[in-house]
Amino acid sequence: MVVAELRNVSKDFDGRRALDDVNLEIQDGEILALVGPNGSGKTTLLKILGFLDKPSKGDVYFRGEKVTDRNMERMRMSSTLVFQKTVLFDATVYENIAYGLTIRKVSKKEIDEEVMQVLRLVRFKGFENRHAKDLSGGEQQRVALARALALKRELLLLDEPTANLDPKNASVVEEVIAAASRESQTAIVMATQNMFQAKNLPHRVALIANGRIGEIGTPGEIFGRLSKTLASFAALENTFAGAAEVTEDETTLVDIGNGVKIEAASQSSGKISIFVSPQDIILSKKQLQSSARNVFKGKVVEIGDLGSLVKLKVDVGKPIVVQITKRSFNEMRLSLDSEVFLAFKASSVQVI
Amino acid sequence: MNEILEGLAKAFQLILSGDPKVYEITFRSFFVSGSATLIAALWGLPLAILLGTKDFRGKFLLKQVSNSFLGIPTVALGLILFLAFSKEGPLGFLGLLYTPTGLIIGQAILITPMTVSLSTTAIEAVDPEIGDLAKTLGASEFQASIVVLKEALNGIFLAVIASFNRAIAELGIAAMVGGGIFGWTEVLTTGIALNIARGNIEMGIALGVILLAAVFGTTVTVNSLQRRKK
Numbered sequence: 001m002v003v004a005e006l007r008n009v010s011k012d013f014d015g016r017r018a019l020d021d022v023n024l025e026i027q028d029g030e031i032l033a034l035v036g037p038n039g040s041g042k043t044t045l046l047k048i049l050g051f052l053d054k055p056s057k058g059d060v061y062f063r064g065e066k067v068t069d070r071n072m073e074r075m076r077m078s079s080t081l082v083f084q085k086t087v088l089f090d091a092t093v094y095e096n097i098a099y100g101l102t103i104r105k106v107s108k109k110e111i112d113e114e115v116m117q118v119l120r121l122v123r124f125k126g127f128e129n130r131h132a133k134d135l136s137g138g139e140q141q142r143v144a145l146a147r148a149l150a151l152k153r154e155l156l157l158l159d160e161p162t163a164n165l166d167p168k169n170a171s172v173v174e175e176v177i178a179a180a181s182r183e184s185q186t187a188i189v190m191a192t193q194n195m196f197q198a199k200n201l202p203h204r205v206a207l208i209a210n211g212r213i214g215e216i217g218t219p220g221e222i223f224g225r226l227s228k229t230l231a232s233f234a235a236l237e238n239t240f241a242g243a244a245e246v247t248e249d250e251t252t253l254v255d256i257g258n259g260v261k262i263e264a265a266s267q268s269s270g271k272i273s274i275f276v277s278p279q280d281i282i283l284s285k286k287q288l289q290s291s292a293r294n295v296f297k298g299k300v301v302e303i304g305d306l307g308s309l310v311k312l313k314v315d316v317g318k319p320i321v322v323q324i325t326k327r328s329f330n331e332m333r334l335s336l337d338s339e340v341f342l343a344f345k346a347s348s349v350q351v352i
Numbered sequence: 353m354n355e356i357l358e359g360l361a362k363a364f365q366l367i368l369s370g371d372p373k374v375y376e377i378t379f380r381s382f383f384v385s386g387s388a389t390l391i392a393a394l395w396g397l398p399l400a401i402l403l404g405t406k407d408f409r410g411k412f413l414l415k416q417v418s419n420s421f422l423g424i425p426t427v428a429l430g431l432i433l434f435l436a437f438s439k440e441g442p443l444g445f446l447g448l449l450y451t452p453t454g455l456i457i458g459q460a461i462l463i464t465p466m467t468v469s470l471s472t473t474a475i476e477a478v479d480p481e482i483g484d485l486a487k488t489l490g491a492s493e494f495q496a497s498i499v500v501l502k503e504a505l506n507g508i509f510l511a512v513i514a515s516f517n518r519a520i521a522e523l524g525i526a527a528m529v530g531g532g533i534f535g536w537t538e539v540l541t542t543g544i545a546l547n548i549a550r551g552n553i554e555m556g557i558a559l560g561v562i563l564l565a566a567v568f569g570t571t572v573t574v575n576s577l578q579r580r581k582k
Contacts, residue, residue, distance in 0.1 A: 052484050075490055079487045087481045090503050099499075100489035151489065 001028045002064075003155055003187045004049055004079070009058035011044050011211075017043040019055070020211040022044075026155065030151035031181050031188045033139045033198045033219075036208035037236050040164045043084065045208070047190060050081035063154075077104075079155035080148045082281075084163055086140040093119070094128040097147045118146040122176055137308045138169025145173060146158040150182055156180065158190040162197065164309060166325070167279045173202060191235050195275035195352050199223050237321045241273045251293070252345050257318035263293040264349035273352050278311065280348035284341045287334060292343035298322070300338045307317075314342055355409035355553070362554035363561060374555070378562050383537040384452055384530075385519035388459035389467075393512055400508075403468070404475025405483065405500060415472065421465035426524030433458045434528040440571060448529075455530035461516040462525055472513060474507020486520055506578060513574050517567050540566075 004026045014154035019041045026032055026049075034042045036273040047053040048060060060067040066073050080100075089096050094115055099343035101111045119125050122142040127135075132143060141161065148156060178201060179190050192198050198205055198215070199219050203279050208218040215222060244264075253266040254274055254293065264274055282288070287295065298316035310329040312322045320342055366374050402408075403415060435441050478500050486496040501508070502568030523541040526532065532542030540563045547556035569576040 047484075050488050052487055076487060077490050079488075080490075084483065085481070087479055087485045089485075091480070099486070103489070103491055103495055147489065156484055174361075287354070 001022065002026065003028055003062070005061040006045075006048070006055075007059045007061070009048060009055040011041075011048065011053070012056045013044075018211050019048070022035075022039065022211070023207065024213065026187050026189060028154075028187055029181065030204060031177070031190065031202040032216050033202035034191045034208050035193070035195075035198045035205055035236070035332075036191075037193065041207045042208060042213075045160055045161050046191060047191065048082055049252045051075045051155050054260075055171055060218040064196065073269045078153055079157065080131045080151050081157040082141075082144050082148045082159065084159040084161075086137065086144050086164075088132040088140055088143060091132060092128065093124070093130050093132055093143050093321045096143055097128075098134050099151050100147065100151045102139070106344075112148050120148060121179070125170055128247055130197065136169075138165045141165055142169060142172060145176060152186070153182065154186065156186050156188045158188065160191050161194065162192075162194065163205060166323075167308065170279070172239055177201060185264045189244060194277070195223075195236065196277060196350055199350075199352055203232070207306045214221065222270075222322065238278060238316060240274045240275075241271065244269050245271045253349070255347075256318055260296065260317040264348045264351055265345075265347040266351050268351055275350045275352050276320070276344055276348055277350075278321045280320045281320065281342050282314070283322050283324055284343070285312070287341050288343060290343055293346040294349070295341060295343045297341055298341060300334055300336055303336065304336075312340075314340060316342060355470050356465060359553040359557050360548040362560035366558040367486060367561065371558075374558055377538055377543045377559060378538060378566075380452070381520055381541075381543075381563075381564070382514070384455050384539055385459060385516055387456045388463060388519045389455065389512060389516040391460040391465045392464045392515055393527070395507070396464050397471055399472035400475055400511075401469050401497060401501065404445070404473045404478075404504075405497060412426075415469075418465045418468045418472075422432060422469055424462070426467075426522040427528070428524070428526035429462055430526075430528030431495065433444060433461070433525065436494040450529075450537060451534060452530070455537055455539070458529040459519040459522065462522060465509055466518055469514045470511030471504070471508045474504040476509060477507060479501040509578075510574065513570050517570060521567055 002025050006024045009019055009022045010017065020043065034045060036042055044053065048055055051067060055297065062075050062078060065071070080289065089099060097115045097118060098111050101114060107305065115128060116125070122145055124139065124142055124146065141164070143160065161177065162173050165173060174197065177188060180186055185280050190202070202219060204216060205219050205222045207214040207222065240254070240256040240262065242254045244252045244254045246267050246269055247253050247263070250267060252268050254262045254264060254265060254272060256262060262274060282292065296316035298314040299319070300312050301319065302313035303317045304311040306316060308326055310324055310326050312324065312334070313319050314322055322342060368405045390474060400428065427453060434449070436443045437446070437454055438444055448457065482503055484499050486499040488505060488559070493501060507578050521541065526539050526542045531537050532536035532546050538546070543559045544556050544563065547559065
């Protein structure tokens, strides 16, 4: 059954086209990943599916009913969005999760049960009386996810749910998403830039660039044939395409251009794409002696603040994104143009 | 020097002995400025919500006007209101001059820009996605703006207290619109000025001590309330 459908949807912001003639059907019980670089229209698409924004052109249907100005508020009751930048109310964890239930006048007893259940689900039991703003970024995102799950909506929308998280919190969030999809018939649409996630979590993947959906299919179809569209997605974080050859050590060396060669543990040859998770890369100011097969020297060209984490873009000939904690960032006294070394294991390189 | 110390001692005696005149003036001051604060909040907060959450034509102009009236000299506004309320003035028929009601309205006008300006800033400081968050959790437009208001509550509370402090501490309107009539429109500030002028040093000091205590007291109370909330 089709939960929601977009027909020829376009969206303009001040003359800039954010979505361009998008057609999309979302099925009951599926996880659909929207994969695309920053500014490709993922968030806009999710806000339209969450009935928080209206298309400039085209129509949205929910369970076959056309969404209009008049039924938008009612439609919102069927869909909920978890924002990329975690937003929490200035209140306790309990109050945050209970909000959506309270305004629907659910009884106190039912709310108590529901809150406890979702907190158990996101492995955050016993934290209900903590103030939400005192939690770490990763914990806050888990609360935000729990708050959305408590509503048991037919359509769950997630905007890069693990983008700003450390690996531990990210894996909890991924497990919760998979479990929510397995145990209920909730349809899940998630935006992501994480290739590994896009390959393993969803049933279907839609590649989106410049407001258009380029290709849509199962992860096997999309990543298997490694389409031209995907290769043109170089703007995606740490995703590189290049010619691969098997080395004497039975690993693979991928030439991604500009003299940068990355070694991967698996064996493949020909034209392939690879992905390295920003969390798997070690950043140092001096060259370290380690087992890492990939070591590059480069300059910091971009610094992004993610709360407790910092995202750095390092130019080593190709831009590589690294994620470190704010504490390390401060202790290492990094700034733009700082010279740094990046190291990651060949086994951290995922061939997609 | 001795005279001042003596005045101070007598002033405390007046306060502690529960002098009816001191208490009457204090009570009236709180009533007048409290009412003015309430009125300013009643018409100022909806305007602040509008300015803080919606985009519309003329918004910038409205904010500029509100900001530039923030520092208006109380005597200047007092003069304008005096002219408007006086018998020959355009609002003379209302008979508001030298009445507590006139004084309340005058102070409410004086502090409205402060209530609006500070509350708008507090509302604008709320994460812009809070409204969308409430909506995606099932809130209606109205419920969503309540949530935004709740997030800004600390700042709005401060705005209201600051407005109250400006009202209770101002002299220009109290003198020109209220007239400081004994037993009728005399408030703390006019009381201080008139008593000192008449040579009632100890009464003037007593009222001054209460005024300072009122202003400091409200600020300290608000600060400690906020700390406890954290």
